[in-house]
Every structure is written in structure tokens, then in C-alpha cells.
Amino acid sequence: MLRELADLDRVAQLPNAEVLADDELTGSILIEASRLAEGVLEPLNATGDRDGARWSAEGVKATPGFKDAYRQYVEGGWNRLAMPTEYGGQGMPTLLSAAVREIFIGANKAFCMCPGLTDAAVHALMVGADDALKAYYLPRLVSGEWTATMNLTEPQAGSDVGALRTRAVPAGDGTYRIFGQKIFISFGDHDLTDNIVHLVLARVAGAPEGSKGISLFVVPKFLPQEGWQGARNDVQCAGIEHKVGNHGSPTCTMVYGDAGEGAVAWLLGGENMGLQTMFVMMNQARILVGMEGVALSERAYRQALAYARERVQGRAAEGSALPVPIIRHPDVRRMLLSMRSQTEAMRALGYMLAGALDLADGHSDPMVRQERQDFVDLMIPIFKGWATETAVEVTRTSVQIHGGMGYVTESGASQPLRDVLIAPIYEGTTGIQANDLIARKVLRDGGASLNCWLAEVDRTLAETTAQPALADLASRLGEGVASVRMVAQWIAQAQRERPLDVLAVAVPFLKLAGIVAGGWLMTRAALAASRLLDAGDAGESESFLRAKLASARFYATHVLPQAGALAVTAMNGSDATLDEWALQA
């Protein structure tokens, strides 16, 4: 997948990405990651679900075992895989870190929230902090000695960050004092490290209304002092949420300045520049959440597959004297393949996006950088929205395959579903991704980046049509891409006269685009598998390659046909949605 679909060869030529040119080295990194995932993180996954983080007035205690796991994670250098080399990070390409993170998240999503947010904070500091802040915070965060959090949400400011009310008052010495409450702060408090660095969005008195008046601040739990740890700052965790899943990740209410003087804070970037700095990280964060969908789908698939091979129940439909493992039942196969093929499609898009981000950031040719950046900008809302929505369906299918045992907590079958249920919500709900896709991605450039992508799909289509053995795949993909084009044209027209109509079907359009993007990459996978099989030297890979072909065919016949239905909905479904009577009692 890395090589055939995610542009590994091009990414490997970037500075700092030489590791990818060495198959053995890349492989050994992934294997080492799997070792930590299987040996350390995975055994704590059920523990975290059962025995989640605990709050007390003295602070939050992480799930037993998490502290030691964090130590091993940091000792292995995994926390700094994608962090800047000038501060001790390894500066690996996003393509590699995305693959590594998928492995870790699949083993223990709740645990991964902590290093994931620290990583995001390090990138924000790299973008927005002055040299003094960088010099003080970055070495400690990169080494893993401290962790960091992102503080955006307030009770009245969720999707609409611009509505936040937390205040920042200049103290006259260049520092500020913060007053306010933040909610839903992952790992806002814990006992994994001695200090925690909070990045906090707040409003300086007199700042413009809404999102243009928001600034970003650094608020450490313990104030700076020689010898690394000073006095306690005025920031408290007032409680943690009881949630449907992710119990191992404490979701904190953070109170700033409750003692009266305010929490001491340093400005990051200029005043009122907070959202710009945050947006720099948004693409990375949204790819990461999409990868959560991939990772938990894969986890659910493996659990369901193992159960279906083990669980003996009922006779085989083609006739058998004795009961058979349920994997022999055609409908169980259908469910497993719907999980597998959709997970492969999502992973392909996630990896491809990660590689595109690397090329957009680091390629020597500015034309390539721009072209890849346009692709990233277009695809990120699609990937985030489609992969997380699909992951809910995929993880739920595992519960269904487990039957009655799926409903029993101890079987572990429900945990991926419960853990992933937040993914279509945080970092921008699916509705917000869809609005972003239409307003900022499809319409703003007059459809240029969309058409550029569709031309890429057309090339795949032409290649596939040329292979008689893959004619069935070509025909389904052709219908899918025609649906996207048709709806995109409808959107461009409708937007002028009836912009609300377009918003009413933004999510069906996003799903349509996601399904077709997945179908495009599954077709490319089938082309590659078919080429390697035809070359006649597949060897041990033969069953892997034949499975790829079957998976692509399954996707083409069970998933791609939805594209046509979604196109009908997108072009006809607005009137009823906006009907003023529709939601009356």
C-alpha cells in the first residue's frame, strides 16, 4: 500500500525521508512498533476500558499500567518520531508516522491521545512560538519528559470556536493572566509526567468579536524556574467526563484563574492570531482522526475474523454433517468482507494523504508542492468525514458478527465501536467537514482541484478498462466518477440561486466523494495486484495479492453502487430537508 498507492518512492526522495528508500529499515520500524503495540499497549487496552482514568482533587490518576507504558513508549523514541530534529525529534515523514500511529492506535486508542496531542502542540510551538518559548518548552516536550494539551472547547463554544469567552489579561511584563473554563480537554491532567503544557485559546480584552479575536497561549501546569519545575500555576482539573468509550483517556474540565490572580500565560504568535496557528495543525489532526477510524476498523476486523474462525455454530449451507465455524456462512463472509474492503479503502486514502502532505511540504518543485497541497486540501475533509462515519459502521459490524457475545462487555467486541464513536464528532463534525469541502474546497477554486483529482481517476479508469479481466471494476468505478461529476456540476449551479439547498446535501456529497475515492484506490490496488500476479513471481505474496483482488471486487459490488443512490439524494433531497413543516409535531 505504501509503495503502490501512497507515493512512497517520491516521498523517499525528500530530505529526512531517506528511511523510506530502505525497505528493510522501513519494515523494521513497523515491526518494532508492532512489538511495542502488542506487548505493551494492547494488554492495557481492555484495562483502560474497564478501569479508566480517575479524578480526585489532588489530580487525575491514569489507568494502572499507563505510566509504565508511557515510559517505554518514550524510551523507544516513538513519541518523537515526527518531531523536529533540531529539538531532538526524528523528523520522519508523515507517511511513515501515519503508518506507525495506525499500529499504536489499533492497540490502544485512549493511550495514544496523550502523545498525539503533545505532537500537535509541538508543531504549534514550532509555528508560533518565539525563540525563548521554543528553547524552554520544545526540548522537554520532544523528549517526552512533559506532555501537552490543546484547549479550544468551552461549554458554549464547540463547533463554533469563535464563541469562546476565556479571557487573557496582559500583566504588563509580557505575560498574560488567563481566566475561564475549558471542557473536553484530553489528558488535561494525569500522572504520566511531572509537568503538563496547556495551549489555550483565549480572548484579549478589546479583541475583535468572533474568530478574528482569538489568541493562543502557553500555560504550563508548573511555572518555569531554574531546575525545571517551579510553582504551581493557577490551572485545575475540575472533573473528568464519563464517556461511551475512550475511558483510558481522561477528558478534563480545566479551570484557569479560579484562585483570583489568573493563570500565568505566554502568548504564542501575535495577538488575535490564535486560529491561524491552530489551523496550521488542522490538516495533520484531521488525517490523524481519520486514521483512528482506520485503526479501530482494522482492530474490529481482526477481532471479528478471529471469532468467526473459532465460533462453531450451525451447519454449512452447502451441506455438512457437523457444525462449522461461522466463517463458513455466506452472510458472515459478507460482513467480514464489508469490514475488510472498506478498511483497506480508508487506509489507502489515509496513507496517500499522508504522503501527499510530505510532498506538499518538502518537494523541491513548487509546482508539485502546490499540486499536492491542492489534493490534500480537497481530500482531507472527505477522508476525515468518510473514514470516521464508515468506521462506525465497520466497528458495529464486528459486534453483530460476535452475536450475543458482542453485547457482553468482556468480549471486547464493542470497544472499537465505543472508542470510535467520537471520531465523527471531534476535530470538526462530519457536517462541518462537508461544509468545508463544498464552500472552501469545491467552490472557492471553481472546481479546479476537484477536476484535477477526477482527471487522475480517469487515468486509473482508462488503465483498468484496458485490462479485460478487470472490466467489472472499471464499469463500477466509471459509474461512481460520473456520479461525482454530475453532483459537482449541480452544486456549482445550485450554489448561485439556492445555497441552502447545497448545504442540505453536503454530507451525502461528502460520502459520495469518499466512496468513489475509496473505489479509485481499490481499483489501483487491483491493477497493481494483477500486474504483480501476471509477472508470475508473486511467490509467497500470491494469496495476499489474490485477496486484494477479491477485496476490490467486493468493494466494487457492495460499496461503489451506493454512489448512484447518493447522487440521486444530493440532487433531489434538499427540498424535503428544508421544508418548513418537516419538523413540526
Place this chain on the structure above:
Amino acid sequence: MLRELADLDRVAQLPNAEVLADDELTGSILIEASRLAEGVLEPLNATGDRDGARWSAEGVKATPGFKDAYRQYVEGGWNRLAMPTEYGGQGMPTLLSAAVREIFIGANKAFCMCPGLTDAAVHALMVGADDALKAYYLPRLVSGEWTATMNLTEPQAGSDVGALRTRAVPAGDGTYRIFGQKIFISFGDHDLTDNIVHLVLARVAGAPEGSKGISLFVVPKFLPQEGWQGARNDVQCAGIEHKVGNHGSPTCTMVYGDAGEGAVAWLLGGENMGLQTMFVMMNQARILVGMEGVALSERAYRQALAYARERVQGRAAEGSALPVPIIRHPDVRRMLLSMRSQTEAMRALGYMLAGALDLADGHSDPMVRQERQDFVDLMIPIFKGWATETAVEVTRTSVQIHGGMGYVTESGASQPLRDVLIAPIYEGTTGIQANDLIARKVLRDGGASLNCWLAEVDRTLAETTAQPALADLASRLGEGVASVRMVAQWIAQAQRERPLDVLAVAVPFLKLAGIVAGGWLMTRAALAASRLLDAGDAGESESFLRAKLASARFYATHVLPQAGALAVTAMNGSDATLDEWALQA
């Protein structure tokens, strides 16, 4: 819905169904039920989720408050609504009891498991028990003094009941002794009543293998004795499950005969007739589980609607100075309407089936009885499978509308999803419903009952086409019904040469049939609403009727288009599913 879609007028002419002829009386029963649901059951719903039933060696204690709620439920006579009049029941038609039960389940599903199972057991006793057993057990069960359970599942015998191993040994005095373990027994033990009557499937020594050698027994917790309660029988609750939802309903492991002598049991019906007696109740039980899907979807819709009206976030898309309630955002409307319209469609089919069951049981004309019975037999697997699968999607949409709060347990937004997740599994998984639909319903009678239903849809279609204002609905329904016909023909052909192919796409066919059945009833609802509006005397009902029209239009444009996609999958999706390489590593 009762009158226009569910054949209320015909059902009201049946013996014991006169209540339905009196609108005011029917209305007052539904209002009384709502009063108990809102005042007593609903406040205990979150309690049950948080503070579920507790096991100890002395027995299971129900959630605090459930015992008193049960007393009020029984005092109101609600438990005996559908029970036989000769033993003190009210013998109400299923159409009315289905509507009443929807109200109660929507308020507190876990609580309703207990009277629901007792009701099923009473019907089994009516069918299979001799006069002595009837005389002893039925008055106590009908009065609500005792409750009952159904014991089918064993660790190795879930979907395949025929694999059960619990033994029954004749004691020589007409009674038997039972030895074995049963799992997943809802309300297998509790403290709501003094005695519990277990109906237990077991195998008498020498009985034929598989499902033909299964007998049904009555095993009371306390043995019969003058003065109502005798010695403790040898049946114990060995533990209860931790589950994803339904915490208020104890899911018990029941151990029979562990002390050595066996649990004293009475045969119900003849030896080896156990499954026949059970099957008598199956239709009722499957409609009831489908109605659980309806009830929890309605609950989720109301929660999401209330939240969307209250939660203020973001500006209106059409421009507004101040933040607006999120119900103003087009995508939130889309989500609410997808919940509402699908819930209405499911409810319509559930009510219609309940009415058809009444007519099949009690109509004076044997032709009508047969015709309605054929409809019931065809539609029950469709309703059970489609309504429960759709309910998972609908209840999850409520979590999405609630945003971050949806993920927080205390908001209550996740409970309907967690509670309903078992519905596509118990009383026959969706896969089993789909196999039943194809093998026993569509193929066995050569498609006769399916064609009979499709002819009914054609009549609705003709009526709709005649109304220019409803042309859009007619066109979508027409495409849907054509899809069902096309796939049914494919199934009839493929069955001969490739029966496995048919099983591989049985669930897509079931979903297709469910979606079209829902679209048919939504179109009938639109016809009725349009007729009543055209009559010009809608009065206070105007907004209700206009909402019905909008809901039908939403369903036609957002749900019915999936029919075409499912038809493509059904007719092309088997090969990849059955590909021998597909599930290789």
C-alpha cells in the same frame, strides 16, 4: 397511522377488538399508557443504565425503583393487556398492545423485558400446557404475581438452538429432572416477584439429534404447594453479564440441577415438540423486537430534536447576526429528518404487521385469515431485520447531533444506541432473518406471497401516479418496487444453480425489501395526508399532515434511492463474497 395504514377499521370488527372501534377509548388507553411511561418508567431509565441489576449469591436485585414500578405496572393492568381473558387477561388485539408497548419500551426498554417475556411464556402455556399446568400457572402469571422467562441459549447453542445439551430425565411420576446450563436469560432472577417460572428447552434421553429432539419444560423457582409457594427448586442464577446497554435488565446464567437431583420440571406439550411450541410465539416475539427498534428510534429522535432546538451554536447559513439553535443548520435538519422519516416508516410496518396478525388469527373469513397470514409470514423477517438494523443507524445519529455531549454518558444520548444494539442479534440475527425470508418465505411458495404484496404496492403506485402533486413519490417508489421484482426473479433463477450465491446476498435483499416496504407505507401516508388536506377540514391537524408529506418526500429522496444500489449488490455481489482467497491474510 393506526387508521390509515394499519387496518384499524377491519381489526376493530374482530371479537375482543371492539375497543378499537371507539376512538376515544383507544385514545384514552394510549394516553394512560403515556402517563405511566412518563411518570414512572422514564425516570427509571437512566437509573437502570447507571445502576443496573446486581448479582449476589442470594439472588439478583433489580435496579432501585423497579420493584415499585412493576407494582404500578401490574396495578394498572398493563402486563395483562394482551393476555387471555379466560385467565384474567384483557385479550386486547395485538395492534393495540403493539402501540402500547412501543410507548413503554421508549420510556424504559430494560424494564419492559420482564413483562414482555412473561407475556410470551403465557402464550406458550396457552398453546402447549395441559389443563392442570394452565390452572396452576396462568392465573399467577396473568395477574403479574409471578413472572416468567424463556431459556433457549446455551454456550454452544445460540443461533443453532438444535445444538443444545441440557438434559431432561423422566422421574417416573410424570415429572422430569433437568440438568444443564443456560445463558443470556433475561430476568432469569430478580426480586420483583416471589416466584419465577422458567420455560426451558431440553433434550430427553434418546431423543432425535438436533432440533427435532427438543422438548419444552416448566421449571418454577419455587415448587408448587398449597398456599402458593413451596420448596426452592434446584435452579440458580450463577451470574449476570456486563453489557453494552440494557443494564436494568439482568442477563442471567441459569444453572439447573447443580445440587445433584435435578431441577423438578413439567413437560409442556409432547416430548420433542419443544421447538414447535416456541415457534408459535416467534412471530409475536419478532414483531416485538422490531418494535424495540421503533421505540428506541423514536426516543432518540425526541432527544435529538429537543437538543437541536436548545443548543445554540454557529450562525445561520442564510445569514444571522447572532448564533442560532442548531436545528437551523441544514445538515442538522437532514439528520433529524433521516431519523424521523425512517422511524415513521418502521412504525407503519410494525403496526401494519400487528394488525395483520390480529386478522390472521381472528377474522371470520378463512381466505382473509390465510391471506393475512401469508403477509405476516413474509413481512416479519423483513420487519425484524430492517427495523433493528435501521434503529442502530437512527439511534447513532442522535449521538452525532448531540456532538461532544453525545459522547458523555450523562447526556443520555448514547443509551438508545447502546440499548438497541442487541436487537439485530436476539430472536434471530439479521442474517438468520434474511435466510428465513429467502428460503422459507420467498422460495417455498414460488414467490406467491411476495407477488401478492408487490401487487398491493402496485395499487398504491397507481393511486399515487394519479395525483400530479405526488408524482415525485410515485417515481421513487416505482423504481424501488422494480428493484425488488428484479432481484426476486434473479433469486428464483440463481437458487437452482447457485444456492450459495443467494445466501451471500440475502441481507442486501432483506434491506432492499425493508426499504421499499417502508417507502410503500410512507407513500400511503402521503396519499392519506394529501386527501385529508384536500378535503379542507384538517384544522389543528394541518401541520401534522404537512409534516407527514415532508417526511414521505424526505424518505423518497434520501432512503428509497438505496434500493437501486442494493439491487446491484444483490445481483452482482456474490462472487467476491464467496471468493476463496478473499479472507486470506
